[in-house]
Amino acid sequence: MAKRYALRLDKPNSWTVFDIFTGQPVEAGHKIMVGMRTRRAEKMAAQLNEQDDKRRQETGRAI
Numbered sequence: 001m002a003k004r005y006a007l008r009l010d011k012p013n014s015w016t017v018f019d020i021f022t023g024q025p026v027e028a029g030h031k032i033m034v035g036m037r038t039r040r041a042e043k044m045a046a047q048l049n050e051q052d053d054k055r056r057q058e059t060g061r062a063i
Helices: 038-059
Strands: 005-011 014-019
Touching: 005 038, 014 038
Parallel strands: none
Antiparallel strands: 005 014
């Protein structure tokens, strides 16, 4: 299944979680996911991709 969310390196140990379809940083819980440390950004992207996969399967839009 295609992954919707990915990481973009801003500077060493500073990452942005972004939507690959729009190119925009993700907003979650009223926070924009920029300037994140590596492990936190990886976890956030994994969680968002898991949620997106479930949503696509439930709506019949799995790729």
